[in-house]
Amino acid sequence: MNQKSWxxxxxxxFGPAMGFTLLYVTLIVLIPLSAIFVITASxxxxxxxxxxxxxxxxASYRLSLxxxxxxxxxxxxxxxxxxxxxxxxxxxxxxxxxxxxDLPFALPTAVAGIALTSLYxxxxxxxxxxxxxxxxxxxxxxxxxxxxxxxxLPFVVRTVQxxxxxxxxxxxxxxxxxxxxxxxxxxxxxxPELFPAVVTGFVLAFSRALGEYGSVVxxxxxxxxxxxxxxxxxxxxxEQFDYTGAAAVALVMLSISFVLLIIINGFQTLQEQRKxxxxxxx
Amino acid sequence: MKxxxxxxxxxxxxxxVGCSGGGSQDGKGTVELLNVSYDPTREFYQExxxxxxxxxxxxxxxxxxxxxxxxxxxxxxxxxxxxxxADVVTLALAYDIDAIQEKGRLKDGWQERLDHNSSPYxxxxxxxxxxxxxxxxxxxxxxIRKDVEVITPNPKTxxxxxxxxxxxxxxxxxxxxxxxxxxxxFVRQLYKNVPVLDSGARGSTTTFVERGIGDVLLxxxxxxxxAQNELGNDQLEIVVPSLSILAEPxxxxxxxxxxxxxxRAVAKAYLEYLYSKEGQELAAKHYYRPIDPEVQEKxxxxxxxxxxxxxxxxxxxxxxxxxxxxxxxGTFDQIYxxx
Numbered sequence: 001m002n003q004k005s006w007x008x009x010x011x012x013x014f015g016p017a018m019g020f021t022l023l024y025v026t027l028i029v030l031i032p033l034s035a036i037f038v039i040t041a042s043x044x045x046x047x048x049x050x051x052x053x054x055x056x057x058x059a060s061y062r063l064s065l066x067x068x069x070x071x072x073x074x075x076x077x078x079x080x081x082x083x084x085x086x087x088x089x090x091x092x093x094x095x096x097x098x099x100x101x102d103l104p105f106a107l108p109t110a111v112a113g114i115a116l117t118s119l120y121x122x123x124x125x126x127x128x129x130x131x132x133x134x135x136x137x138x139x140x141x142x143x144x145x146x147x148x149x150x151x152x153l154p155f156v157v158r159t160v161q162x163x164x165x166x167x168x169x170x171x172x173x174x175x176x177x178x179x180x181x182x183x184x185x186x187x188x189x190x191x192p193e194l195f196p197a198v199v200t201g202f203v204l205a206f207s208r209a210l211g212e213y214g215s216v217v218x219x220x221x222x223x224x225x226x227x228x229x230x231x232x233x234x235x236x237x238x239e240q241f242d243y244t245g246a247a248a249v250a251l252v253m254l255s256i257s258f259v260l261l262i263i264i265n266g267f268q269t270l271q272e273q274r275k276x277x278x279x280x281x282x
Numbered sequence: 283m284k285x286x287x288x289x290x291x292x293x294x295x296x297x298x299v300g301c302s303g304g305g306s307q308d309g310k311g312t313v314e315l316l317n318v319s320y321d322p323t324r325e326f327y328q329e330x331x332x333x334x335x336x337x338x339x340x341x342x343x344x345x346x347x348x349x350x351x352x353x354x355x356x357x358x359x360x361x362x363x364x365x366x367x368a369d370v371v372t373l374a375l376a377y378d379i380d381a382i383q384e385k386g387r388l389k390d391g392w393q394e395r396l397d398h399n400s401s402p403y404x405x406x407x408x409x410x411x412x413x414x415x416x417x418x419x420x421x422x423x424x425x426i427r428k429d430v431e432v433i434t435p436n437p438k439t440x441x442x443x444x445x446x447x448x449x450x451x452x453x454x455x456x457x458x459x460x461x462x463x464x465x466x467x468f469v470r471q472l473y474k475n476v477p478v479l480d481s482g483a484r485g486s487t488t489t490f491v492e493r494g495i496g497d498v499l500l501x502x503x504x505x506x507x508x509a510q511n512e513l514g515n516d517q518l519e520i521v522v523p524s525l526s527i528l529a530e531p532x533x534x535x536x537x538x539x540x541x542x543x544x545x546r547a548v549a550k551a552y553l554e555y556l557y558s559k560e561g562q563e564l565a566a567k568h569y570y571r572p573i574d575p576e577v578q579e580k581x582x583x584x585x586x587x588x589x590x591x592x593x594x595x596x597x598x599x600x601x602x603x604x605x606x607x608x609x610x611x612g613t614f615d616q617i618y619x620x621x
Contacts, residue, residue, distance in 0.1 A: 004611065009546070050313075051610075054610065054614065055619060056618075056619075097585075114488070117493070118492065118493055121493045121495060122495075123494055123495075125495070139477065139478050164331065215479070217481040218480070218485065221477070221478040221479065222436045222479040223476070223478075223479055223614070223618075224438075224479075224483055225618055225619070226621075232481065233438070235439055236436070236438035236439050237610075238356070238357075238360060239354075239356040239357075239438060239439050240438075240604070240608065240609055241359075241360070241363075241381045242580035242609075242610070242612070243609070
């Protein structure tokens with residue numbers, strides 16, 4: 001970026017824009033988050049440690065992380081598939097289907113939770129077919145994952161869709177005409193292009209799932225040590241008017257997600273660098 | 283310009299919403315009261331507010347408009363602690379109001395200001411079973427049988443669930459002549475029969491009624507009646523155990539707020555009127571147990587007699603009960619850590 005090019009940009013220059021951005025991010029994100037640190041700080045180290053390493057609390061981190069990862073993983077696979085169908089094919093009702101994808105965003109999560117629970121209990125519409133095989137969905141980690149898949153779906157679809165649209169068919173045709181198999185074309189040509197968008201979708205779906213409360217409490221069953229999610233533990237602390245304990249658990253959750261996001265983003269940067277090196281070597 | 287029309291509309295809306303945020307007091311002799319309450323009282327206070335408004339108008343000529351807020355009792359208490367301007371709070375347990383008092387929003391000794399521990403109506407915990415009572419559930423003892431599934435919410439997140447837990451504990455203490463180890467064991471066995479712990483009382487009712495999970499639901503008496511009415515009497519039956527806990531949902535004025543708004547007189551009258559014949563009748567109509575002897579007599583068929591134990595009798599008050607049983611590391615946590 002040389003000096004001249006941004007002097008004639010449509011928006012005001014770097015100074016005001018950057019200043020405004022910092023102010024905005026501080027007001028909207030940093031100040032509320034720092035409140036968590038401030039509240040937690042009133043606990044001493046040893047108290048903090050005993051709060052966040054309680055067996056019930058540790059079990060809840062594990063459950064929340066694993067179910068969120070599983071749900072984000074499932075969403076990546078099926079989200080890409082949905083995006084593919086929506087971009088590449090014409091079929092009746094396509095507009096409707098496109099609109100349906102966003103519904104999990106608009107629906108109050110409690111509604112989703114109640115609906116999913118009544119579907120998946122052992123006498124629900126879907127649960128009754130699974131029950132004879134000994135598969136319990138509602139009130140188990142599987143149920144939690146189902147709810148998280150539901151709320152995370154739009155993230156992957158919506159991040160992958162525009163990128164898919166921008167990949168021209170010619171690239172694909174070129175690959176095929178040069179003798180690549182369809183599978184090679186997908187994994188060698190299309191997927192690398194999609195990869196950053198897929199990772200972004202995964203990260204969004206994962207972070208959203210970590211903090212999800214409304215839809216999960218109905219289907220999880222909330223059994224201590226088995227199906228209590230971390231946000232529920234935070235709620236139970238608040239119910240005892242234990243603000244500091246709640247903030248401590250929230251802080252741990254926040255740190256875990258932050259570290260994971262940094263790792264995933266770092267991984268993505270590495271990928272980009274490799275790709276550009278590879279392109280440069282051509 | 284056409285391009286920006288949408289943007290302008292959105293901006294205009296944002297500005298409009300922003301401006302309408304500040305409520306205005308219309309100073310034509312109308313007072314506004316905010317009653318912050320908990321979930322199951324919704325229908326009762328809706329009706330009571332109309333009755334009280336009429337009564338106040340006749341008595342003083344002043345119009346009063348009452349706004350209601352409902353939610354989980356603990357969550358509502360937190361809103362008031364964090365500065366929601368409630369003139370009066372009508373919550374599920376004294377512990378929640380104690381928490382508000384600790385923050386200095388209301389005077390110490392609030393529970394002595396109104397009669398009957400500041401609770402104009404009471405309730406208790408009963409059993410709701412399927413029609414015909416197929417599992418023959420008659421009393422607390424039946425809840426620890428191997429073949430019985432019990433539905434109750436998580437005491438860590440639900441006020442109602444705490445009453446359920448304390449009722450079971452009270453029964454066991456009575457039954458085992460005060461042997462605490464045996465009482466704890468009884469409660470542990472009971473919770474072994476609980477397949478799902480919903481986060482709130484309404485959630486548990488849904489689990490039991492709509493999803494057909496479990497054989498018995500532990501519920502507020504008024505919730506049990508409501509569930510029965512919703513479904514008609516041909517699906518559910520109420521079973522009254524031999525002994526239960528006396529739930530006293532307390533009401534009080536939030537001193538800090540009424541002094542600032544100058545609404546003390548009307549807020550006080552609002553709560554006192556709950557103790558009047560008319561207020562008591564309404565409470566009974568909405569399945570809360572009245573405390574007025576005459577009204578009790580009138581509704582005695584609706585509320586069967588059973589031995590009722592208070593929290594003060596057996597636990598030495600809510601603060602102790604909360605600390606011992608429900609705070610982190612309390613007996614409820616122990617039950618699951620040792621199971």
